[in-house]
Amino acid sequence: MTGVVGIGVDVTEVSRIAAAIEKRPRFVERIYTSAEAEYCRRMRTPWRRFATRFAGKEAVMKSLGLGARGVTWTDIEILGRGKPEVHLSGKVAERAQGLGVRRVEISLTHGEDMAIAVAVAVA
Numbered sequence: 001m002t003g004v005v006g007i008g009v010d011v012t013e014v015s016r017i018a019a020a021i022e023k024r025p026r027f028v029e030r031i032y033t034s035a036e037a038e039y040c041r042r043m044r045t046p047w048r049r050f051a052t053r054f055a056g057k058e059a060v061m062k063s064l065g066l067g068a069r070g071v072t073w074t075d076i077e078i079l080g081r082g083k084p085e086v087h088l089s090g091k092v093a094e095r096a097q098g099l100g101v102r103r104v105e106i107s108l109t110h111g112e113d114m115a116i117a118v119a120v121a122v123a
Helices: 014-023 026-031 034-042 046-063 090-098
Strands: 004-013 076-079 085-088 103-110 114-122
Touching: 004 014, 004 046, 014 026, 014 046, 014 114, 026 046, 034 046, 034 076, 046 076, 046 085, 046 103, 046 114, 085 090, 085 103
Parallel strands: none
Antiparallel strands: 004 114, 076 085, 103 114
């Protein structure tokens, strides 16, 4: 049986993520996988990409009924352009499996200073 297990939405300010990265360089290591960070840094507007992936991770957590506490942010990896893919590992993958989630679909977008993500956990 397939169906929607949960939906998550998040809006993140690009300037807030840029400030966090500038203030705390370890922020990138704590939040993003090396593949995500490499992708973002290759772009002309890396702050927007970092913010968009941050919003995506928040939306994924919400779609699985998780809060940020106790979650390893790098257990959620968002890769690709156009139609990004969500890869789960660790406790986040265990939570998804426990809910019967087979995949998480995600849509990402950003403007000048806002990044928006919608995630749908599908059984």
